[in-house]
Amino acid sequence: MIAENDRKSLIKYRLNQAFETIELVQFLISSGKFLVAMNRIYYGMYYSLTALALLNRYETSKHNQLIGWFNKKFISSGIIEARYGKIIRNAHQKRQKGDYDAFT
Numbered sequence: 001m002i003a004e005n006d007r008k009s010l011i012k013y014r015l016n017q018a019f020e021t022i023e024l025v026q027f028l029i030s031s032g033k034f035l036v037a038m039n040r041i042y043y044g045m046y047y048s049l050t051a052l053a054l055l056n057r058y059e060t061s062k063h064n065q066l067i068g069w070f071n072k073k074f075i076s077s078g079i080i081e082a083r084y085g086k087i088i089r090n091a092h093q094k095r096q097k098g099d100y101d102a103f104t
Contacts, residue, residue, distance in 0.1 A: 002059070011051045018047035035098045042095035045088050067092060 002010065021044040028037035049066055053059065056073065060066050067088055075085035 002054070007054055007057075011054045014047045014051035014054065018044045018051070021047060038091070038098050039095050042091040045091055049088065063092060 021040050025037050025040045025044065028034075028040060046063065046066070049070055053066060053069060058069050058073075060069070067085075070088065071085045074080040075082055
């Protein structure tokens, strides 16, 4: 269990990570590094979701569990439009393919 002060600091850290990661994406795309950019796009979203989860007192280190929690808590309940659930799921799949498939 994370102490409240630590939770707030970690949320701030994860959001900062997300913003820095997305800033890096612009450079990677302009440099033609599309595979790495896709990885960083996903991780920007992942860091944001991690901050959201911490804010809601949900903790996991598993990407699929985090995405599942987000879909259940925010997409299925109608709080957030379904297209955003598809975007994160798509980015996760593309990141995995880019990182682990030998012939992408």
